[in-house]
Amino acid sequence: MSSPQRDEHDRSVELFARAVELIPGGVNSPVRAFRGVGGTPRFIRSAKGATMTDVDGRTYIDYVGSWGPMILGHADEEVLDALREALSRGTSYGAPTELEIEIAEEIIDAVPSIKMVRMVNSGTEATMSAIRLARGVTGRNKLIKFEGCYHGHGDSFLVKAGSGVATLGLPDSPGVPASVAQNTITVSYNDAVALEQTFDEHGADIAAVIIEPVVGNMGCVPPQEGYLQRVREITTKHNALLIFDEVMTGFRLARGGAQELYNVTPDITTLGKIIGGGLPVGAYGASREIMNNIAPAGNVYQAGTLSGNPLAMTAGLTTLKRLRQPSVYEQLERAGQRLCDGLSKAAREAGVETVINRVGSMWTTFFTSEAVTDWTSAAKSNRALFGNFFHAMLNEGVYLAPSQFEAGFIGLAHTDEFLDRTVEAAGKAFEAAKN
Numbered sequence: 001m002s003s004p005q006r007d008e009h010d011r012s013v014e015l016f017a018r019a020v021e022l023i024p025g026g027v028n029s030p031v032r033a034f035r036g037v038g039g040t041p042r043f044i045r046s047a048k049g050a051t052m053t054d055v056d057g058r059t060y061i062d063y064v065g066s067w068g069p070m071i072l073g074h075a076d077e078e079v080l081d082a083l084r085e086a087l088s089r090g091t092s093y094g095a096p097t098e099l100e101i102e103i104a105e106e107i108i109d110a111v112p113s114i115k116m117v118r119m120v121n122s123g124t125e126a127t128m129s130a131i132r133l134a135r136g137v138t139g140r141n142k143l144i145k146f147e148g149c150y151h152g153h154g155d156s157f158l159v160k161a162g163s164g165v166a167t168l169g170l171p172d173s174p175g176v177p178a179s180v181a182q183n184t185i186t187v188s189y190n191d192a193v194a195l196e197q198t199f200d201e202h203g204a205d206i207a208a209v210i211i212e213p214v215v216g217n218m219g220c221v222p223p224q225e226g227y228l229q230r231v232r233e234i235t236t237k238h239n240a241l242l243i244f245d246e247v248m249t250g251f252r253l254a255r256g257g258a259q260e261l262y263n264v265t266p267d268i269t270t271l272g273k274i275i276g277g278g279l280p281v282g283a284y285g286a287s288r289e290i291m292n293n294i295a296p297a298g299n300v301y302q303a304g305t306l307s308g309n310p311l312a313m314t315a316g317l318t319t320l321k322r323l324r325q326p327s328v329y330e331q332l333e334r335a336g337q338r339l340c341d342g343l344s345k346a347a348r349e350a351g352v353e354t355v356i357n358r359v360g361s362m363w364t365t366f367f368t369s370e371a372v373t374d375w376t377s378a379a380k381s382n383r384a385l386f387g388n389f390f391h392a393m394l395n396e397g398v399y400l401a402p403s404q405f406e407a408g409f410i411g412l413a414h415t416d417e418f419l420d421r422t423v424e425a426a427g428k429a430f431e432a433a434k435n
C-alpha cells in the first residue's frame with residue numbers, strides 16, 4: 001500500500017540479525033522465518049482490522065490472521081474492551097472460574113460432536129491429549145494420519161506433516177523416537193480405498209484416525225464428495241475413534257466447523273486458533289462417555305497450569321459470541337468468492353497457470369495446472385513461482401503466508417475494498433512472478 005520503490009525494511013533486517021543470534025532461526029515458530037520464500041521476515045509493530053504494520057512503517061493487508069485466529073480482525077474493539085475489564089480482575093488464578101463454564105457452553109452449543117470439553121493452551125496440546133484419550137479408551141496404540149496433514153508438533157504427528165515441516169524439506173524430525181513414529185501410519189488424503197486397506201491390515205491395533213476434515217496445512221485441500229462419510233464408516237466398522245482436528249476449521253468454515261458443513265460426526269474434536277480470539281488456547285471435546293475418561297473424572301491424565309486462563313477465555317468467548325449469527329459465515333463465503341474469482345481472473349490474464357482451492361474463507365493459490373487433492377498433487381506446485389508471487393505481493397502491500405503449503409484466511413474486517421485492492425495487487429504480482 002505504501003510505495004514499493006525503496007527498500008523500506010531496514011529495521012526488520014536489523015532486528016532479524018539480532019534475533020538469529022538469540023532465537024533459533026530468529027523466530028519462535030519456523031514458517032515465520034521466510035525460509036520457504038527467501039528474504040527477511042517483516043517484524044510487526046501493530047495490527048488493526050485487516051491490516052498489519054511493520055517496524056518500518058509499512059502497512060499490509062493481512063491474510064495470515066495470526067495463522068487463523070483473527071477472524072474478527074486484529075485489535076477488535078469489543079475483544080480489547082473485554083480483555084481490559086478481565087485484566088483488572090487479575091491474570092490467572094489456577095482455580096475454576098465461571099468463564100470456563102461459559103466458553104464450554106458456547107463450544108458445546110456450536111459443535112455437534114462435543115458434549116463435554118477440556119481447555120488447553122495450544123492446538124498441539126489438544127491433539128496430543130486427544131490421541132492419549134483415544135489410546136486410553138480403546139486400549140490400542142496405532143494411529144492413522146494423512147500425508148500433508150499437520151496436527152501440531154507432538155512426536156506422534158511429525159510424520160509426513162505438511163506445512164512447516166514440508167517447507168523446510170524435513171521428512172521427519174530427529175528426536176522423534178522410532179518406537180513412537182512406528183505407531184503412526186500415514187495414508188494419502190482423499191483416498192478411501194487406501195484407508196480401507198490399511199484397516200484390513202492393522203485394524204485391530206488402530207486406536208484412532210486423525211484428520212483435518214478440510215486440510216489447511218498442505219495449502220487448502222477440500223475433501224472430495226463423500227470422502228469424510230467413508231472415513232466415518234470405515235473407522236466405525238473397525239471400532240477405531242475418528243478425531244477431527246478442527247484447530248483451523250473450527251468456527252472458521254461454519255460455527256460448528258467442518259463437521260457441521262459436511263454433516264459428518266467425529267468421536268473426538270480438537271479446537272484452537274479462533275476459540276482463543278488471538279490468545280493461546282486449544283481444546284478437545286467429545287461425548288460425555290469419552291470425556292469422562294479424562295482426569296480427574298477418569299484415569300487418562302492431562303493437566304495445565306494456565307489452562308482455562310481468564311484472559312484467554314475472555315478473548316475466546318467474546319470472539320465466539322460474535323460468530324453466533326449465520327450471516328457471519330455468509331459474509332465470509334461471499335468475501336472468499338469475490339477474492340478467489342478475482343485472483344483466478346488476474347492469473348488467467350497474466351498467463352500464469354494456477355489452481356485455486358477454497359472452502360469458505362480458507363484458500364490457497366497453487367502454481368500448477370492439475371487439480372490439487374492430496375499431498376502428491378500439492379507438492380507439484382511451482383514453488384519458485386510462488387516465492388516470486390509472494391514477494392511481489394508483499395511489495396504491493398499484501399501479506400500472504402510465506403509458504404506455498406499454507407491456507408490464506410479472510411476475516412470479517414476484509415471489506416470489498418481490501419479484497420479488490422488485493423486482486424489489483426495480484427494482477428501486478430502474477431506478471432512480476434513470471435520474470
Ligand SMILES: *Cc1c(COP(=O)(O)O)cnc(C)c1O
Pocket residue numbers: 121122123124125127150151152153212216217245246247248272273282
Ligand atoms: C495450527 C494447527 C495445529 C497446532 O496448533 P498450535 O496452536 O500451533 O499448537 C494443529 N492442528 C491443526 C489442523 C492446525 O491448523
